[in-house]
Amino acid sequence: MFTPSELSFFDEKFLNKFSACAKFKISMESLLNGWQNVISEVEKGYSLGINDYTNDLTLRDLIEEVLRGCPEDLKEKISLFIKRWDEKFDHLTQKAKRPLLKIDKEFWWWGRIPLNLKDPLKSDLQRNGLI
Template identity: 30%
Template sequence: MGTYDEAEVGEMLHRRGWRTAFTVADRVGDWSAVVTAVERGYGSDIYDYTNDLYSRNWLHEAWILLHDDVVRRWTPPIRALDDRFRAATIDDDGQALDRFHRMPGPDLWWWRRHPRVLTGPLGESLRSAGAAGWEPY
């Protein structure tokens, strides 16, 4: 793994184009909020959803740079959030989201899934792109 601490990685990624020098805690908190929203029925639109997925991208980019101790400490909660996200989504190899956002590389698996609960503006957009799911009562 990498050799940088959290602050150094935040600054490095900020210089690479991220809007601020995030911390791992910031991005884990954001990813947790996305996962919770997806489990409940994501209420915003496709553009907010794709923007929100970038919280997981940041973690992916940071992982190869961060010191092993940081990675060991944060891997269990991130893995738990990833498991919850997988349970709340359907793998369609990114077909529905690809209609709205260019798909990144295959290692960014969260881009190839869409929520099971298709509600609100996001649900409308994804259904128009052929996504299957269910609408809450």
């Protein structure tokens, strides 16, 4: 999907910093595949709690940070991939009473919760007044 020079750009500009914070190696592939996996879990019925769900949403935050800092050609390349998954996530979720975190409105995914709610996430969202 990406050339070696593009991968090097991602590492130098973003991923080395992300990896240092996470204390494990993060690649563009792992970010994009991770977001895809989150959406697959939401589709099946998210079976973990709110802490895991918010942690999973941070994958999309990292992708957004990359998008905002990329030259246009790379932004278009990533956007082509991510747009389909964002649309699917939007389709599989509903608007929460309020965003899970107080964050920039452009980070729209923080205001979305799965349509197919299972415990413990369902109970966590009820307890926090989000549904």
